[in-house]
Amino acid sequence: MVKTFEIMAKDLTSSGVARQNILNNTYALQEIQKAVGMEGVLFENEYRFTKKQLAQFFEVSERTINNCLANNEAELAKNGYGVLSGKRLINFKLAVENQFDPEMDFMIKTVRLGVFNFRAFLNLSMLLTDSEKAKEMRSTILDIVIDTINKRTGGGTKYINQRDEDFVINLLSGEDYRKEFTDALRDYVAMGNFKYIVYTNKIYSSIFKENADEYRKILKLDSSENVRHTMYSEVLDLISSYETGFADILRAESLRLNRKLTSIEVDTAFHKFEQQKLWEPFREKARQKMASRDLCFRDALHQNLEEYISSVPKEDFDRFLGEKSKDLEQRLEEYKEALKRLKERD
Known part of the structure; x- marks a missing residue:
């Protein structure tokens, strides 16, 4: 994990995605709240x-x-800003009287009162451009977010994808589809061994607009590291679908012609294959998850996928940082035990 989120840290005040990635990270928010130590009025189980x-x-x-509120009302409302009135306002006033000095009379006559919870308070600190204190808060927030992710991932996020409980099964099942694909290239395509690299890259480029070398550079992988071991389970699933689907097309076309296919014929077949409308929703989903997660967790920007970047949902922080997420070694051990139990039942 890099020591700074270079892209995210450039300017939290102008990047809604960067702000939301912080506000959706409940693990970091807990640590930020401890560090800030500011307590407001405890109302409806929130300050x-x-x-x-x-x-x-x-x-x-x-x-x-x-x-600031007028210019960013929708974002702040989504993150916990709200207006109290009626019975809720009366109850809030009572909470103030019970918790603070009676001199706190700034809202005695009001019939509507805007209040921020802690999440909206942090959101505000990332929007205020004319406050030195807000600027200091932004720096502290980023430090804590980075430290929290580092602690939960053991100091590195290159393989954070492997903490997903679906990763091991998807990777292992993908090996069967991969073999089906390479066997089809071997048996039905009249090219040398270069064909394995060429058509693997065509699949990668079709799905996430990068070939293996480009992907490797963005994630700073060395030549000994397997690119698939860094991919999210949804991306692996789509690659497997491409590989098994195209393998079937190669087999059918070769048998129809009763010969191996030329590179031009394979290229034409692949272009037609990838243009099928059924792939569109799956590609969109894979690109969005890959671009957004890599920017948030790995500080890695896929420039060809910038249009797909959005904030990472809370569920993904649980998925990769929460109690259900585990290191690959633990997952493999559990998977081996599960296979052993299945074998014993048979």
Whole structure:
């Protein structure tokens, strides 16, 4: 894992994806909350902060908070900003009276009150450009996010994909489809051994717009590292579908012609194969997950997939950093034990 998220750290104030990747990381948020140590009004099991409190904390005017809110209302609302009124506002006022000095009378006459939870408070700190304190907060946030991911992945994210509970089974089942594909190239295509590299790269380029060498450079893999061992299970699934599907086409066409296929015939067949509409939703999903996760977890930018980058959902942080995620060694051991039990039942 690199020491800094170079891309994400460039400017949190201008990157909605970078902000959301932090706010969706519940593991980092817990550590950030400990470090910041700011407690608002405990209301509905969450700490809440008023605009006045946050204006004082960030050393800006309430007008600055309001302007920021007006320009980013949808994002802040999604991340925990809300307006209290009616019974909820009455209950909030009671909570203030019970927890704070009675002199805290900034909202006695109001009938609607905007409040931020801790997540929205952090969101605000990543949007305020005129606060030195917010700038310091952004630096602290990034440090904690990096440290949290490092601790949970043992110091490296190159193989974070292997912490997914689906990875081992998908990788192993993919080996069978891979053999089916290479056997078809061997038996039905009239080319030398270079054909294995050529058509593997065609599949990679069709799915995620990079050949193996380009992918290797982006993830900083050396020549001894297997690129598939760094791929997410959804990408492996799609590669397997391509390989088994195209192998079947090669077999059928060769048998129809009663000879091996030329490189031109194989290229034509592959172009027709990849243009099938059925691949579109699967490619879109694989590209989005690969581009977004690699930027968030690996600080790796796939430039050909920039249009597919979005924030990583909370579920993915659980998937790769949570209790269900485990190192490959643990997964392999569990898989071996599961196979042994199946064999004993047979």
